[in-house]
Amino acid sequence: MAHIQLVDEIVREYLLFRGFTSTVKAFDNDLKTDKDKGFRVDKMVDQIMHYINYSDLNGLKDYWNHLETLVFSKLEIHVQPAIRKIEYSLYKLYLVTATQNAGGVRNEKVSEFMAKMLPELQGQSEWKEWFMLPYVQKPDENPSFSLYFTRAWQDSVLVSLHNLLATVFQCMPHPTLTSYESDAALLKRLQEEINALKLKSQQPATEKTSPCGHQSRLAQYSEKLSGPLSLVDDFSAIPSENLDHGLREARGLRGLLRQMGGSPVMGKKSGRSQSQN
Known part of the structure; x- marks a missing residue:
């Protein structure tokens, strides 16, 4: 959970932006004794x-x-x-x-x-x-x-x-x-996959990937999104x-x-x- 430190900084930045100085002081004190x-x-x-x-x-x-x-x-x-x-x-x-x-x-x-x-x-x-x-x-x-x-x-x-x-x-x-960072990364990967599939769909028929191939790759993404993460x-x-x-x-x-x-x-x-x- 290394991203927790980044979230702490984001929360602190937001509090400063909003002018909640007393809240920032309390937040910093809590972080020191975390x-x-x-x-x-x-x-x-x-x-x-x-x-x-x-x-x-x-x-x-x-x-x-x-x-x-x-x-x-x-x-x-x-x-x-x-x-x-x-x-x-x-x-x-x-x-x-x-x-x-x-x-x-x-x-x-x-x-x-x-x-x-x-x-x-x-x-x-x-x-x-x-x-x-x-x-x-x-x-x-x-x-x-x-x-x-x-x-x-x-x-x-x-x-x-x-x-x-x-x-x-x-x-x-x-x-x-x-989870915002991981969600953003996931959306980026999906967008890249969509763009790659669009490019392949525009290629000549002889160079196109078979529909089964597309379905297989999409099925893999579906499995990643819906299935539980395996634990080692x-x-x-x-x-x-x-x-x-x-x-x-x-x-x-x-x-x-x-x-x-x-x-x-x-x-x-x-x-x-x-x-x-």
Whole structure:
């Protein structure tokens, strides 16, 4: 959604043109504190990693709750388990990173996490061993935790998070204003196709393209305009060697795209789509 930045500039230019100076100031302030980073997935992943690297549990939870309210809560219910897997993987990455930090701060941060997250996680079997983490000597060598201290598992979590956000943002309904550029490009391509067909229709009969050829090309355009965009299972890019049970969490997300492909991702269609129907 790189075009979002361009739309922001257009909105700001319009507000200035209209003389809405107070609105421009409020708009600029909102942009400075924009948690969605203009829907730039790489920036959002960087923000999450900032909270993890600095052991800011409150910041991490607040940011994830923001995403939950903005996007995840609007997804169909069968997608929610995959979302939860990513969230828990980030919490485990938080604990691993806090443990790796030098000095006594690491134990303090790990203990703080356990105390705050106990009510939410204590009833889940996959977290039973994790509550022993503060008392384990050299957890990176312990069979229960060694996998999570590998670079391969940590990278797989970030790949899964990146692909999840990118997929969701592509599928979620967009405001009409954000699609003007793609609509203009589509109209231009169609006009060029029409002009090309007109030129061919004016050529001698021996050089004309067969009617079937025209129909085939027009059918292709019709298919592009009416059919849903195919989604690539980017989660298959997650490293799969030597990751054992830890990566099953990430692999579970592969089904997310397949589930999305058969039905709308959002429970409701955008207003624009409904109006066109």
